[in-house]
Amino acid sequence: MDNRSKKFIFIPFCLMAQAYQAQGIVKYEWKSSIRPFMDLILDHDINIIQMPCAETEFKNSLIREPKGITKYNTKEFNEHCKTLANKVTNQIKNLIESNYEIVAILGIEQSPSCCVNYIYTNKGMEKRMGLFMQELYENTKELNIPIIGINRKYINKSLTELEKLLDS
């Protein structure tokens, strides 16, 4: 008898390790956004996989200033994101082949690497995916895994969206 949970969720590294965010941008959360998301996911008995943090791995440091997508959109960073996205894709495909279910992939709105729907630029809000998320989406779109962008400025809205998905 094996009672393990067969469900998985892939989350951005900083959703469970807030200190990985760029300097000065953790402003909106009350205390921390770690617990409400983790509580919700754990209450649903879901295995959690932290995806690599493209920005800290590229810089090899936790200390970095926030930068817009135009600064990150370089050949080197895009290749780095592709390599990371390919690793995550292999992990996802292995799990599916082993009869596990991927309930969702989460991103972080406004991140140049991990946003799902929108990002702020110096020309205002742009509707697009982040550089890492775009690679991951291209690799996995035929698998139809729901992708949700967490907006830390509106935590309750994001929690409700995720809860609705996990309950469905």
Ligand code: SF4
């Ligand atoms: S690159 Fe992604 S995981 Fe890393 S801090 Fe930004 S949003 Fe979080």
